[in-house]
Amino acid sequence: MIKFLFHRFDKTAAYFIAALAVLGVLIPILNLALPEASTFHIPTYLVSLWGKYLAYALLALALDLVWGYCGILSLGHGAFFALGGYAMGMYLMRQIGSRGVYADPILPDFMVFLNWKELPITWYFFDHFVYAIAMVILVPSLLALIFGWFAFRSRVTGVYLSIITQSLTYALLLAFFRNDMGFGGNNGLTDFKDILGFSIQAPTTRAILFSITALMLALGFIVARAMVASRFGQVLASIRDAESRTRFLGYRVENYKLMVFVVSAAMAGIAGALYVPQVGIINPSEFAPANSIEAVIWVAVGGRGTLIGAAIGAVLVNFAKTWLTGTFPDFWLYGLGALFIGVTLFLPKGIIGTLTARFNSGGKGDTA
Amino acid sequence: MTTDLTDSILYLDAVSVSFDGFKALNDLSFVVGRGELRAIIGPNGAGKTTMMDVVTGKTRPDKGAVVFDGSVDLTTQDESAIASLGIGRKFQKPTVFDYQTVEDNLLLAVEGPRTAFSSLFGWRSKVTAYQIYEALSIIRLGDLKYRLAGSLSHGQKQWLEIGMLLAQNPKLLLVDEPVAGMTDAETEETARLLTSIAGEHAVVVVEHDMSFVRALDCKVTCLHEGTVLAEGTIDSVSANDRVIDVYLGR
Numbered sequence: 064m065i066k067f068l069f070h071r072f073d074k075t076a077a078y079f080i081a082a083l084a085v086l087g088v089l090i091p092i093l094n095l096a097l098p099e100a101s102t103f104h105i106p107t108y109l110v111s112l113w114g115k116y117l118a119y120a121l122l123a124l125a126l127d128l129v130w131g132y133c134g135i136l137s138l139g140h141g142a143f144f145a146l147g148g149y150a151m152g153m154y155l156m157r158q159i160g161s162r163g164v165y166a167d168p169i170l171p172d173f174m175v176f177l178n179w180k181e182l183p184i185t186w187y188f189f190d191h192f193v194y195a196i197a198m199v200i201l202v203p204s205l206l207a208l209i210f211g212w213f214a215f216r217s218r219v220t221g222v223y224l225s226i227i228t229q230s231l232t233y234a235l236l237l238a239f240f241r242n243d244m245g246f247g248g249n250n251g252l253t254d255f256k257d258i259l260g261f262s263i264q265a266p267t268t269r270a271i272l273f274s275i276t277a278l279m280l281a282l283g284f285i286v287a288r289a290m291v292a293s294r295f296g297q298v299l300a301s302i303r304d305a306e307s308r309t310r311f312l313g314y315r316v317e318n319y320k321l322m323v324f325v326v327s328a329a330m331a332g333i334a335g336a337l338y339v340p341q342v343g344i345i346n347p348s349e350f351a352p353a354n355s356i357e358a359v360i361w362v363a364v365g366g367r368g369t370l371i372g373a374a375i376g377a378v379l380v381n382f383a384k385t386w387l388t389g390t391f392p393d394f395w396l397y398g399l400g401a402l403f404i405g406v407t408l409f410l411p412k413g414i415i416g417t418l419t420a421r422f423n424s425g426g427k428g429d430t431a
Numbered sequence: 432m433t434t435d436l437t438d439s440i441l442y443l444d445a446v447s448v449s450f451d452g453f454k455a456l457n458d459l460s461f462v463v464g465r466g467e468l469r470a471i472i473g474p475n476g477a478g479k480t481t482m483m484d485v486v487t488g489k490t491r492p493d494k495g496a497v498v499f500d501g502s503v504d505l506t507t508q509d510e511s512a513i514a515s516l517g518i519g520r521k522f523q524k525p526t527v528f529d530y531q532t533v534e535d536n537l538l539l540a541v542e543g544p545r546t547a548f549s550s551l552f553g554w555r556s557k558v559t560a561y562q563i564y565e566a567l568s569i570i571r572l573g574d575l576k577y578r579l580a581g582s583l584s585h586g587q588k589q590w591l592e593i594g595m596l597l598a599q600n601p602k603l604l605l606v607d608e609p610v611a612g613m614t615d616a617e618t619e620e621t622a623r624l625l626t627s628i629a630g631e632h633a634v635v636v637v638e639h640d641m642s643f644v645r646a647l648d649c650k651v652t653c654l655h656e657g658t659v660l661a662e663g664t665i666d667s668v669s670a671n672d673r674v675i676d677v678y679l680g681r
């Protein structure tokens with residue numbers, strides 16, 4: 064087992080984890096320890112921006128786990144991300160307490176504004192961090208469990224599955240827009256003050272949030288990697304490549320799909336929870352179908368079925384997005400479309416997939 | 432009929448399947464005993480593959496009984512449940528996992544727990560490794576065990592699928608056209624292999640190659656238009672006038 068783990072956690076995986084460790088330590092140091100005048104100083108807004116990229120990378124990793132390794136093309140992973148984000152947002156809202164505009168010690172501002180007299184049951188206990196974190200993981204997992212139970216049992220696959228995942232996130236988008244749902248309507252949740260007693264604006268908090276995001280990405284990677292490198296992962300690949308053949312060997316395909324789908328949804332939820340305090344807001348637009356599709360593009364660009372590629376794809380595409388939307392704001396959607404078409408045509412294995420293929424054939428010869 | 436049922440590993444009674452009104456199986460009844468080797472012949476479209484689809488849960492019969500091991504009703508179970516009961520299948524068109532190595536294909540097939548949880552935490556034991564080694568030596572793909580299955584020739588894929596079937600160690604093996612794409616020597620080898628495993632396992636082989644069927648030296652069932660046309664020794668079946676008319680030719 065140990066030998067096996069060692070074998071599967073090859074050099075690339077080790078480099079990836081090491082790179083995350085270095086980033087997680089170095090960026091906060093450059094931000095906190097260096098004077099602002101220094102050339103190497105990293106401003107706090109950049110720390111949070113990169114923290115956002117890493118949260119996206121975790122979402123991409125989650126998506127790659129189901130799409131790259133089990134062939135489940137989810138066009139609704141943004142829903143799990145947003146639900147995790149909302150759970151964190153609800154915790155942060157309840158930390159505001161009487162510091163809100165209406166100074167109600169319990170009710171968030173939007174509820175006072177709507178003339179609500181008491182806290183809806185859905186908001187109970189969200190003032191406890193541990194409860195909120197449990198919800199960050201449980202709510203997306205439970206949704207994935209229920210959704211997957213029906214979809215995989217009735218053998219919905221391929222395009223049909225993609226379409227219903229897309230409908231799922233769209234339905235949630237509409238639901239969260241409604242004020243009476245009790246999640247802040249189209250304004251969502253924002254104006255957060257502190258997290259676990261630390262001011263959310265403070266550079267130290269930002270730096271620590273960044274480090275935690277890097278850490279969670281590394282952990283997510285280790286979990287995903289261990290899953291796909293196990294016999295479980297071998298069965299996933301078999302399902303991806305020849306689903307019915309796998310059944311004839313006695314494997315309960317629906318259970319395998321369900322398990323990987325739920326784990327992936329939980330990861331996406333954690334990613335959303337890391338995203339919200341660093342961005343400072345969560346609103347229904349996070350459920351927009353386009354967001355989920357964008358995540359698929361990150362994975363395709365980086366390399367489907369490579370995990371590392373998915374993470375790198377997310378960072379690269381979002382880096383490009385930040386730059387393009389800053390420089391040519393109208394151009395982003397075209398750029399994204401062009402990128403997707405370009406990658407599909409010229410780099411079908413994505414950046415990392417192409418690099419590893421080249422490296423393997425060049426370096427080791429024909430061993431497959 | 433009841434003694435037939437209790438002594439049988441596979442029991443089909445009046446099974447019918449139709450596709451858009453076309454009857455692929457028409458009141459098909461036959462019985463395979465425990466440990467028996469049985470050859471199924473018949474012209475193209477006779478319903479041989481459809482029969483296997485029904486037994487393995489791929490196709491639901493419109494009517495009729497399909498009973499495994501004397502008591503298990505197969506018509507209510509799905510593919511993975513049926514496979515777990517101990518029914519293994521080799522497909523007419525060899526279907527292996529192209530993007531996995533020969534060895535990994537066998538590893539997937541080896542008998543053992545199949546649940547998602549067990550697969551997460553267990554890996555291969557010494558026993559599994561030995562079973563794979565054994566299967567590799569029987570199918571003579573030991574030198575190619577690290578090759579991707581997709582890169583094998585048609586005949587090699589046939590062998591690999593036979594190896595997967597052996598590794599599964601089922602009670603009943605359904606083997607659809609195993610020697611297509613094999614050389615004469617390999618065909619003989621396959622016949623030897625199948626006869627040697629019969630007894631411990633029941634084996635149902637579909638094949639058009641009559642010299643291969645003769646080499647199996649077992650009871651033969653000839654299907655035609657979804658029903659049994661003749662059954663008996665190879666000599667009696669191939670002497671049957673109707674079999675000659677519809678299948679063997681004069």
Ligand SMILES: Nc1ncnc2c1ncn2[C@@H]1O[C@H](COP(=O)(O)OP(=O)(O)OP(=O)(O)O)[C@@H](O)[C@H]1O
Binds near residue numbers: 450455474477481482
């Ligand atoms: N899924 C399906 N839909 C419609 N028709 C089908 C289906 N499966 C089989 N058939 C038809 O049922 C008949 C029996 O087919 P089957 O594949 O069982 O024949 P076979 O005896 O295996 O023939 P061969 O020797 O060519 O393999 C054929 O006419 C075939 O076209």
Ligand SMILES: [Mg+2]
Binds near residue numbers: 607
């Ligand atoms: Mg056939």
